[in-house]
Amino acid sequence: MGMRLVGLRYHRIQITPPFGIRFGVEEGRAQFHFVARGPVFLRGADQVIRPMTTGDAVLLPRGGAHDLVSEPDMPGRCVTAFEAAPLCASVSDIHACDDCTGDTGGALIFSGCMAFDLGSMHPLVALMPDMMLVGTLLERYPEILPMLEAMERETRGARAGFAGILARLADVVSAFIVRAWVECGCGDSNGWVAALRDPRLGRVIAALHRDPGRNWSVADLAAEMGSSRSVFAERFLAVTGMTPVRYLTELRMRLASQWIGRDRMSIDAAAHRLGYGSQAAFSRAFKRVIGHPPGAMRDGAQTTSA
Numbered sequence: 001m002g003m004r005l006v007g008l009r010y011h012r013i014q015i016t017p018p019f020g021i022r023f024g025v026e027e028g029r030a031q032f033h034f035v036a037r038g039p040v041f042l043r044g045a046d047q048v049i050r051p052m053t054t055g056d057a058v059l060l061p062r063g064g065a066h067d068l069v070s071e072p073d074m075p076g077r078c079v080t081a082f083e084a085a086p087l088c089a090s091v092s093d094i095h096a097c098d099d100c101t102g103d104t105g106g107a108l109i110f111s112g113c114m115a116f117d118l119g120s121m122h123p124l125v126a127l128m129p130d131m132m133l134v135g136t137l138l139e140r141y142p143e144i145l146p147m148l149e150a151m152e153r154e155t156r157g158a159r160a161g162f163a164g165i166l167a168r169l170a171d172v173v174s175a176f177i178v179r180a181w182v183e184c185g186c187g188d189s190n191g192w193v194a195a196l197r198d199p200r201l202g203r204v205i206a207a208l209h210r211d212p213g214r215n216w217s218v219a220d221l222a223a224e225m226g227s228s229r230s231v232f233a234e235r236f237l238a239v240t241g242m243t244p245v246r247y248l249t250e251l252r253m254r255l256a257s258q259w260i261g262r263d264r265m266s267i268d269a270a271a272h273r274l275g276y277g278s279q280a281a282f283s284r285a286f287k288r289v290i291g292h293p294p295g296a297m298r299d300g301a302q303t304t305s306a
Helices: 144-157 162-183 192-196 199-210 218-225 229-240 244-261 267-273 279-290 294-305
Strands: 004-015 020-023 030-037 040-043 049-052 057-060 066-069 084-086 091-096 107-117
Touching: 004 162, 030 144, 030 162, 057 162, 091 162, 107 144, 107 162, 144 162, 199 218, 199 229, 199 244, 218 229, 229 244, 244 267, 244 279, 244 294, 267 279, 267 294, 279 294
Parallel strands: 004 091
Antiparallel strands: 004 107, 020 066, 030 057, 030 107, 040 049, 040 066, 084 091
């Protein structure tokens, strides 16, 4: 898989409690946070609170509105509303401290806004979890730990050239997080790891994820792969463990559950976007794959946001 993270904008933030910082207003941008001095609470769009301590890092591959706060109930103020001084071309310094000296007096955070470049495998981003915590990877990938330790030293020390070094380290740690997710099987995304190693089949799966609402036929997909229908169907089943029709249905329902539950899209709009002629047919497929009707996702989202 050709993977590249393009860092767009970074902030080194030193701030004393009480505070609330809002990120992710821009759609479609990944967000990375590293806590060089904590504690800090991460509050997602679902209002779930996740504590982060010194040395913790998290990647939000699709960004979205979220807050870093000193207390779970603190309101968030947009990060762009804070006064920032440029440290280098892409890194700015936010110093919102009443009395910050040395290693005391406030939280110290390094944050980055990034764009993913995954080439033909860009649809992987839609399948990633909303938040990917680096702490869950350290046992399997101990090589990440020295990078986090280097980030902590650079963030705290503010030595010559530290801003550029931090930006590159953030890019590398984020890439490690994504690679670890892929190597661990892409969550429940059956077939992706094998498909990534098979460029012809990878083109087919990328096409499905690019246009899940299209009325795909086996002949269409075989043409994407450049093979006969029988060879394609046999290869697809061997790699993914399911037929193309079943794979497409499960892909559609995973996307629908995100749109309805997270993005609050209407059920009718999701059904139309995914190529279903009626809401009833869509709802039957959704319940068969997800285990409950789509209305439960919508009601859950409304309850969470209430």
